[in-house]
Amino acid sequence: MKTELGNLGNDGLLRPLKQGDNFSRLDFRRTVKNRVMLGLLGLASLVAILPLLFILYYVIHRGIAGLSIRFFTQLPKPVGETGGGLGNAVLGTLILVGLGSIIGVPVGVASGVYLAEYRRSKYANVLRSAVELLAGVPSIILGIFAYALIVVPMKGFSALAGSIALAVILIPTVAKTTEEVLKLVPDHIREAGLALGLPRWKVILRIVVYGSRSGILTGVMLGVARISGESAPLLFTALNSQYWPHGLLNPISSLPVQIYTYAISPFDEWTQLAWTGSMVLVLFVLVANLSMRALIYQKGSGGKTK
Amino acid sequence: MKLTLEPILSAKKVNAYFGAFQAIKDVSLDVAPHSVTALIGPSGCGKSTFLRTLNRLHEEIPGARFEGEVLLEGEDIYARGMDPVQVRRKIGMVFQKPNPFPSLSIFENVVVGLTLAGVRNRHLLEETAESALKNAALWDEVKDKLKAPGTSLSGGQQQRLCIARALAVKPPVILMDEPTSALDPISTARIEELLGEMKKEVTVIIVTHNMQQAARCSDHTAFFLLGELVEHARSPTLFSNPQDRRTEQYITGRFG
Known part of the structure; x- marks a missing residue:
């Protein structure tokens, strides 16, 4: 210079x-x-x-x-017969992930709100460490936990046990992202709400959480996408089934477990089903992610503040 | 000093603390109805803290403590059993940074104090929004885009939106904490003009760093230094003929 x-x-x-x-x-x-x-x-x-x-x-x-219609509509055929599909596994995954989300999302979002809005309380610090630890527990351990807590007392593998295992995986993911998103809302927004004479719970729910809903939804979708691919926690809980799902208290088929079973089988028809199942699962997660992003992009600054 | 009217707001021996630190020492201040009172003083002198004791926002800070009395129309807002939520409905506030609520429209922002308190009457909400926006001199600029997000407005418009939001719940007193320090000179001038209009409806207490602003648009000025109220007088008197040497030194720019 x-x-x-x-x-x-x-x-x-x-x-x-x-x-x-x-x-x-x-x-x-x-x-x-x-x-x-x-x-x-x-x-x-x-x-x-x-x-x-x-x-x-x-x-x-x-x-x-x-890939064909019958992949989604038919049951697997016995070895030696051609054709058949993984309709039961597709439906099973939808049921497991759906029920898991119904249990896990409200708990996760509520924990995240508590972590962000009452971050200075000593319970929040304990809860935060617990959530971080839970997020770090390998999913197979969570499967064993659900096995010991639900499968053994209820004397049988069930869709319910599988859903609960998935919910336990979902909770920390959703709680952490919810907390992060809410922490982005500046404190003066909360003060403005209080200064209007609104009770704190209304400020939190109707202004802070409502204003961050797209960010929270992103966290939920990422969590749901993650649990739809989990196989380990289902091995001990939902097990697997060759039939259509019937009732939440019976074993149920799911795409990840079905992929695992068929991929290691020596039969060509089954390995083909495993590949197609993998493709469906990957594309489902991809499409869910992309459409979520598109939705947020379209909504613009929702969830952000200046 | 003597006020001709009964004070609408009266602080008596107010002490405020952050943990062990005493931010406000024995401040007593009377505010006349339909007037603008400016609080001036160097940074850290406690003027914002004092303002925040007046609507019980001070106590929202962890470790904050308060002693004394603040009478609003004769009633102590710190009396046992007084609900801070109810107090804040009567004493509104505008902040330093414009802070419209995210992902609420302009209309929703203005009436949020009513809708979240359970007001459902559409006609009443529209009427309130219009009059609040008119009183905040924003109506003409936004009347055709009430559904646009509040955050889409310029900084100066956002601040007037926040003023409209505070006015919409019709509090008798509005506190303003350096409402123009984040704004450009033109937006500042508009808000200063607005103060003169606003005092027909409400009583305003404004914290400002800007002495010209205090001299221009306030009826009374209170000078704070190190947590104490040094001098309180009619603004023309305080700026032309200060009684305390420290006030004189401050307004002539010798410190602060």
């Missing part, structure tokens, strides 16, 4: 100007460094998304062959 006093070098030292000083060499070095670093960052991003592209390509490549 040229100054009135002299040349400011890269080392921060000032050197006197000399006849014929040439700075282009320094500029060149900086430009090269800049390009190299930018290139490295680009490469890292590419490495990060490459698995996604690869999964999408491979799952669709292998799964598309088995």
